[in-house]
Amino acid sequence: MSIWEYANPKKFMALSARALPWAVGLTLVLLVTGLVWGFFFTPDDYKQGSTVKIIYLHVPSAMMAINAWVMMLVTSLIWIVRRHHVSALAAKAAAPVGLTFTLIALVTGALWGQPMWGTWWAWDPRLTSFLILTLFYFGYMALWAAIEDPDTAADLTSILCLVGSVFALLSRYAVLFWNQGLHQGASLSLDKKENVSDVFWLPLVICIAGFVLLFVTMVLLRTRTEIRARRLKALLARERVA
Amino acid sequence: MKALLLRDLRLAFRSGGGFGLGLAFFFLLSVLVPLGVGPEGGTLSRIAPGILWVGALLACLLSLDRIFALDHEDGSLDLLATAPIPLEAVVAVKALAHWIVTGLPLTLIAPGLAIFLNLPPAGYPWLVLSLLLGTPALSIIGAFGAALTVGLRRGGLLLSLLVLPLYVPTLIFGGEVVRRGAEHMALATPLALLAAISLGAAALLPFAAASAIRVNLR
Numbered sequence: 001m002s003i004w005e006y007a008n009p010k011k012f013m014a015l016s017a018r019a020l021p022w023a024v025g026l027t028l029v030l031l032v033t034g035l036v037w038g039f040f041f042t043p044d045d046y047k048q049g050s051t052v053k054i055i056y057l058h059v060p061s062a063m064m065a066i067n068a069w070v071m072m073l074v075t076s077l078i079w080i081v082r083r084h085h086v087s088a089l090a091a092k093a094a095a096p097v098g099l100t101f102t103l104i105a106l107v108t109g110a111l112w113g114q115p116m117w118g119t120w121w122a123w124d125p126r127l128t129s130f131l132i133l134t135l136f137y138f139g140y141m142a143l144w145a146a147i148e149d150p151d152t153a154a155d156l157t158s159i160l161c162l163v164g165s166v167f168a169l170l171s172r173y174a175v176l177f178w179n180q181g182l183h184q185g186a187s188l189s190l191d192k193k194e195n196v197s198d199v200f201w202l203p204l205v206i207c208i209a210g211f212v213l214l215f216v217t218m219v220l221l222r223t224r225t226e227i228r229a230r231r232l233k234a235l236l237a238r239e240r241v242a
Numbered sequence: 243m244k245a246l247l248l249r250d251l252r253l254a255f256r257s258g259g260g261f262g263l264g265l266a267f268f269f270l271l272s273v274l275v276p277l278g279v280g281p282e283g284g285t286l287s288r289i290a291p292g293i294l295w296v297g298a299l300l301a302c303l304l305s306l307d308r309i310f311a312l313d314h315e316d317g318s319l320d321l322l323a324t325a326p327i328p329l330e331a332v333v334a335v336k337a338l339a340h341w342i343v344t345g346l347p348l349t350l351i352a353p354g355l356a357i358f359l360n361l362p363p364a365g366y367p368w369l370v371l372s373l374l375l376g377t378p379a380l381s382i383i384g385a386f387g388a389a390l391t392v393g394l395r396r397g398g399l400l401l402s403l404l405v406l407p408l409y410v411p412t413l414i415f416g417g418e419v420v421r422r423g424a425e426h427m428a429l430a431t432p433l434a435l436l437a438a439i440s441l442g443a444a445a446l447l448p449f450a451a452a453s454a455i456r457v458n459l460r
Binding site (some may be wrong): 132135136139147154156163171177 | 407420457
């Protein structure tokens, strides 16, 4: 028994069918708990007022925007090395989800930045690297859409994902050259003295867990859809031949 | 390999098109920006490094799809893929040829255009040096993008979308070198990083591009 058994689409479909209701349920519980707690049962920040509550959407979606790309990188690598179709389809399925998280992070960030920094947009290192990440997601999805043959598309997008990851990292550190920017440093770590106050920390962590599960749910759903679409195409092709 | 390089150069010079187009674009941009921004010298000299680098980048982008598209159309790319030299070397040579017909001339005319943009005198040597170090990266990254889209009929726009985010670090470091040079600041770090990007891209991207071409020719 190894993890590679689930590279078999049939096994994957069976497992994901069983896992999906749990994932949906847990996502709902965590998101509702975290967001309701965060929005209605935490005090206002003494400096930022109630705008601090944007953090419960902004930080988790920003984290997942990056993690989604990392997941695409891993699944692309698996596709290149072991050529499991489920892996390639999972990468394809994750891209629009990651893009949505990126856009949510950018929009909530703008809404938060307007009252706090007095501007919707600044060429702050993190803002800039998220803009670049958006471009990467668009390019990746456009390449999938442009190529008809599914195997060719999977190969080329995987190569793009690998090369893109290197350049995304490079850009991340390149933009640091300008200045430290408006964002604060890391303040959620477990080992630092100066952290977000516990009042905000707990609901935030619940929200982050909720967003992780939301991502898992969406990717499972979309991967299942992709597999079904692939099966349908195969059936149609067979019918045309017969 | 030498024969391939000479062939590509000869094709580029005789067909004219792409080679002149990039230079003309660069020239037009450098003339149009002052007309749009206004003739005030201080503003121009502050934005000159960025404008020159953006112009060089876009001019490079214009001719990228020609790197492999023509060879793919007439079938010579298939011949090159089965030739005794490895496909990685073919990619590297083609990127070099592209650099010789676009990056190098862009570098050479950039100081002339910098006069229009009122670049401070201290910036000139760094402008030439940064373009000399940075434009090879533009060509080789572009060759990778062209390799990804070589099989597509309408690859032009997609190619720009794929390549632009990859160009970001080169553009940032390149512009930074010139800006710091123009303002008499220390610039060893961005210069070294710019060179590192060019060298790293030249060392690794031919492999990625060659595997993309193999997929596309399959």
